[in-house]
Amino acid sequence: MFSVSGIYKILTNPIYCGILRYAEYEESEGSWEPLITKDKWYKLQEVVKEKSKPRLRKHRHQYNLLIKCSECGRSYTGYTTTKKSGLEFTYYMCSEKHGECKNMQIRETEVEDQIAKYVENIKLDDEKWAKLKELVLQKLEKEFNFESTVRKGVDVQIDQLNEKLDSLFDMKIAKEIDPDDYQIKYSKLKDELNDLKSKRTDVEVSKEELKDGVDKFFDDIQNFKDVFLNGDYHEKRNLLFEITSHLGIMNKQLDLNLKEPYKSVVFVKNSKNSKNWGSIVNLFRTRIIETELKPLITSIQLLFDKMSSSQELYFER
Numbered sequence: 001m002f003s004v005s006g007i008y009k010i011l012t013n014p015i016y017c018g019i020l021r022y023a024e025y026e027e028s029e030g031s032w033e034p035l036i037t038k039d040k041w042y043k044l045q046e047v048v049k050e051k052s053k054p055r056l057r058k059h060r061h062q063y064n065l066l067i068k069c070s071e072c073g074r075s076y077t078g079y080t081t082t083k084k085s086g087l088e089f090t091y092y093m094c095s096e097k098h099g100e101c102k103n104m105q106i107r108e109t110e111v112e113d114q115i116a117k118y119v120e121n122i123k124l125d126d127e128k129w130a131k132l133k134e135l136v137l138q139k140l141e142k143e144f145n146f147e148s149t150v151r152k153g154v155d156v157q158i159d160q161l162n163e164k165l166d167s168l169f170d171m172k173i174a175k176e177i178d179p180d181d182y183q184i185k186y187s188k189l190k191d192e193l194n195d196l197k198s199k200r201t202d203v204e205v206s207k208e209e210l211k212d213g214v215d216k217f218f219d220d221i222q223n224f225k226d227v228f229l230n231g232d233y234h235e236k237r238n239l240l241f242e243i244t245s246h247l248g249i250m251n252k253q254l255d256l257n258l259k260e261p262y263k264s265v266v267f268v269k270n271s272k273n274s275k276n277w278g279s280i281v282n283l284f285r286t287r288i289i290e291t292e293l294k295p296l297i298t299s300i301q302l303l304f305d306k307m308s309s310s311q312e313l314y315f316e317r
């Protein structure tokens, strides 16, 4: 059997029409009887070129491989059919190929309608929305102020250690200290200094940057529905990746799990008292750090984690 690339090599080799090719653009007339005429060979090249072009897919299915079959665990794939009327219909079906999975196919419009309802649900009335945003911003401001205070404290200690190192060095120059003692004291101070430097974060996030980050995150959520209804292929897929942790289907019913903090919006919606929103505020705070503030922060999260126990005490009031 010939491989596809082997056949391609034969079909594109000019030796069959009497031309010897040395390199890509160097050819000479051969002295053998050609198998086909040059004219026919060049026509053949056009056909080969045309056939080997990657075929443009007519349809790019929005939800391809995003939905998992709850019956067998495989992904749903999209296909489009054209009815006699000329109208096109897109469906998604389980990719199980042997007809063993009995889970039903679903029209794309039905998928859209069902997802739209979930997206719609990630929405609060203006009052609750403003309150939640305020609590999240307050929490972040407290944390960043605390971080800034810690950093200033660390800086003072670093300055003090550097001064001690300077005077130790002066003593060494003035021969006021035994060389062995000097070495011991020097190593001790140097270790302390390195330890402090490793704890220090050098990224300051301004109040404005914090507010912008929080604003943007909350505004984006308000725009989810618009993105879902009017976004392009990639925007819609990104939105689904951002908000869903699971998207299954059974009997034409989507089974969609929202990721946090979006899942918790439903809880806020149903709760009257903002006093028990604490853990939700935390979830929002974490997601905002991951998405909006990440470029501004590198080691800050690390510092928060290191100090988490003292930090909790600090913020409990």
Ligand SMILES: [Zn+2]
Pocket (backbone or CB within 6 Å): 069, 070, 071, 072, 073, 074, 094, 095, 096, 101, 102, 103
């Ligand atoms: Zn299946």
